[in-house]
Amino acid sequence: MPLLFCRVSVILLFLALCMSNVAQAAEMLYPLSVAVTEKGPVYVADRKLPGIWSVENGKATSFFTGSKVFRTPLNAVRCVTVAPQGRVIAGDSSTREVYRFEKAGEKPTPLTNGGIGIPMDVVVTKNGDLLVSDLELHRIWKVPAAGGKPTLFAEVSAPRGLALDQAENLWVVSGTADQLLKVTPDGKVSVVVKGRPFNFPHDVVVLQDGTAVVSDGYEKALWKVTPDGKTEKWISGEPFKNPVGIALSGKNILVADPHAKTVFSVDPEKKISDLLKPQK
Numbered sequence: 001m002p003l004l005f006c007r008v009s010v011i012l013l014f015l016a017l018c019m020s021n022v023a024q025a026a027e028m029l030y031p032l033s034v035a036v037t038e039k040g041p042v043y044v045a046d047r048k049l050p051g052i053w054s055v056e057n058g059k060a061t062s063f064f065t066g067s068k069v070f071r072t073p074l075n076a077v078r079c080v081t082v083a084p085q086g087r088v089i090a091g092d093s094s095t096r097e098v099y100r101f102e103k104a105g106e107k108p109t110p111l112t113n114g115g116i117g118i119p120m121d122v123v124v125t126k127n128g129d130l131l132v133s134d135l136e137l138h139r140i141w142k143v144p145a146a147g148g149k150p151t152l153f154a155e156v157s158a159p160r161g162l163a164l165d166q167a168e169n170l171w172v173v174s175g176t177a178d179q180l181l182k183v184t185p186d187g188k189v190s191v192v193v194k195g196r197p198f199n200f201p202h203d204v205v206v207l208q209d210g211t212a213v214v215s216d217g218y219e220k221a222l223w224k225v226t227p228d229g230k231t232e233k234w235i236s237g238e239p240f241k242n243p244v245g246i247a248l249s250g251k252n253i254l255v256a257d258p259h260a261k262t263v264f265s266v267d268p269e270k271k272i273s274d275l276l277k278p279q280k
Contacts, residue, residue: 027261032245033080034254040056046077047076050067052080054104058276064104091121111147117137120159131170135175153187156172156181163203169183173201200219201216202214215255222266242260
């Protein structure tokens with residue numbers, strides 16, 4: 001009888017460990033970038049998954065899980081966005097590539113034949129072309145909607161986050177002397193924020209009134225930037241631990257925080273909710 005009891009205990013312990021592993025597998029590990037569709041899920045690039053989550057109704061499920069083997073698709077995913085028709089686009093530094101997904105779980109399609117260095121962010125223009133920030137080569141690349149050889153759109157030192165405004169101007173977070181830049185559709189670069197008011201800026205979105213919002217990981221903050229370049233720390237501190245990727249979701253701003261291991265939603269009144277904890 002004691003032997004049988006021990007065997008049952010071992011089996012129960014094994015099952016409990018398995019269930020624990022399943023639960024852990026459904027938790028974000030290091031979310032860096034977030035993208036959203038008008039109707040549908042939120043997509044999150046997770047550097048340590050590695051891969052992309054699909055989030056709906058407070059639940060995260062794997063959209064694509066890459067391999068831990070270096071130089072395989074999304075082994076070092078950095079960014080995610082959504083193209084027309086709901087196609088997911090992701091940038092990966094391990095393969096120096098930008099990928100397009102047709103469906104969840106399917107093998108992604110490489111678009112540039114390894115033509116990007118370190119793709120930090122990607123946005124989609126109205127005609128479907130991609131603009132990709134390359135931290136290694138200090139370039140903003142244009143990639144045809146169908147894929148192909150990247151062409152130079154603009155030279156920007158240490159580019160990170162990208163956002164397009166209503167006029168198709170490209171806003172760029174830079175890690176150098178001037179931290180927020182604007183690039184016109186014909187590739188002319190101008191400075192929006194002179195100097196370095198931010199501690200460690202990552203990403204940017206542009207609101208309908210022309211105000212920009214910049215995430216600052218070291219300050220645990222979101223900054224607002226007026227069209228003429230004036231900066232104001234809008235939100236800082238808990239629950240933010242290291243806000244990195246941001247995206248617009250209607251009037252709200254979604255914030256991927258790798259240290260908090262979740263995505264937050266911030267409304268215009270600065271109310272913050274956790275996307276993985278559905279509100280009652």
